[in-house]
Amino acid sequence: MTTVLIVDDQPLQRYGFHLLLDSVPETVVVGEAAHGAEAVRKTAELRPDVVLMDVRMPGMDGIEATRRIVAAGGRSRVLVLTTFDLDEYVHAAIRAGASGFLLKDARPEELLAGIRSVASGDAVIAPALTRRLLDEYARYVPAHRADSPEDPGLGSLTDREREILVAVGKGWTNGEIATRFVLSESTVKTHVGRVLAKIGARDRIQAVIFAYDHGLARPNED
Amino acid sequence: MTTVLIVDDQPLQRYGFHLLLDSVPETVVVGEAAHGAEAVRKTAELRPDVVLMDVRMPGMDGIEATRRIVAAGGRSRVLVLTTFDLDEYVHAAIRAGASGFLLKDARPEELLAGIRSVASGDAVIAPALTRRLLDEYARYVPAHRADSPEDPGLGSLTDREREILVAVGKGWTNGEIATRFVLSESTVKTHVGRVLAKIGARDRIQAVIFAYDHGLARPNED
DNA sequence: GGGCACGTAGTACCGCGGTACTACGCGGCA
DNA sequence: TGCCGCGTAGTACCGCGGTACTACGTGCCC
Structure with missing residues (x-):
């Protein structure tokens, strides 16, 4: 059983997620939050397994909220959701310590699979974003070990x-x-x-x- | 319809993949290869949408084969498979230009979803590996743009x-x-x-x- | 006990790097 | 026409960094 906190400034969006997550036995929604500050507070209070976090919100946005939740050190994992696949969001979310990044237009089963992965300590990235992530990864991450045969010294x-x-x-x-x-x-x-x-x-x-x-x-x- | 080339040194493994991919209408296996060199040759010849590549193989391994296939510049995408989630493999595969990295113990639908993603130009990473990948990404990739508000100068x-x-x-x-x-x-x-x-x-x-x-x-x- | 790796410390020397300041030609703009 | 930003170039000075070499105590292993 996976406990989930839904964070989104749009009530209708929250409602949709709530319905979806309640429709399967493995997840249970333990709370909702409409903005970043509330998300941080409720995460500390409810200690959900997974925080379903919208990026775009008035006031404290999802990135900053993610940063604070991760910094707090609880066991809650943050799965970030967004409508737009902007690189900056993905980038910032990862740096903030998010465990996953999915697009809102993901199919229901993808979202559920994502929540499942995140809850079990793994991470997920929407396939549409993974491509660019890997490209950047290959560009920046050094070729330490196994690649360069002899690290001299x-x-x-x-x-x-x-x-x-x-x-x-x-x-x-x-x-x-x-x-x-x-x-x-x-x-x-x-x-x-x-x-x-x-x-x-x-x-x-x-x-x-x-x-x-x-x-x-x-x-x-x- | 997605055309697939199966690369694995073990005939039984190839057979398994072949059966799986033939069981669904969206994929068709156009060829098999037992080692890296054959994979490179057959990719050039058959031009499959996706190359299902085992890492561990005698002779030229999957990483090197991936590198050459990607370097050749065709439109074939490489989806790397491995039994072990060794970081070095993931790392090397990404640098070699692979479009995806999955574990062989993935569920059939995960593999098929992966092939679908890769064929459509996206990329996939097994959730179990994504966690570490993101950690490394956050460590190394610079916080350029949108993250640090004021790059002084x-x-x-x-x-x-x-x-x-x-x-x-x-x-x-x-x-x-x-x-x-x-x-x-x-x-x-x-x-x-x-x-x-x-x-x-x-x-x-x-x-x-x-x-x-x-x-x-x-x-x-x- | 003797050797060896390692961390510690010193002296002497020299050159590259960095600062301060000046200078000039060129292009753009008021 | 004159100013200004930019790229170019110079001189003079000083200090940190790097090299070369020596030296000693400690712990370990043969």
């Missing part, structure tokens, strides 16, 4: 050296690394030098690039 | 400055940039200085990070 780095490389990847200067790691700058230089030699980088800039290419450095932190 | 960069930033993002030294752009090193320094000021970076390292975070620099080129 990565494996030969010691734990400490890998830590240093990550720090370099964050753009920290030797002095900053020394301070944060509580080391002398000399030591940092020694480490950095060894890292550069091992990964075959001529300077820390190429080390930063190496770190990004191998997934050691990531956007959005620091 | 990116828009204020002139065309030339953006070129310079991309070059910096590749890890090139000022001297190298000067050579490749046929400029004096002084000019390059002037440009780099202005770029740093505009994007709010204190040195070229943070400019590299900025470039990666904003999708100006990407893995796998140079």
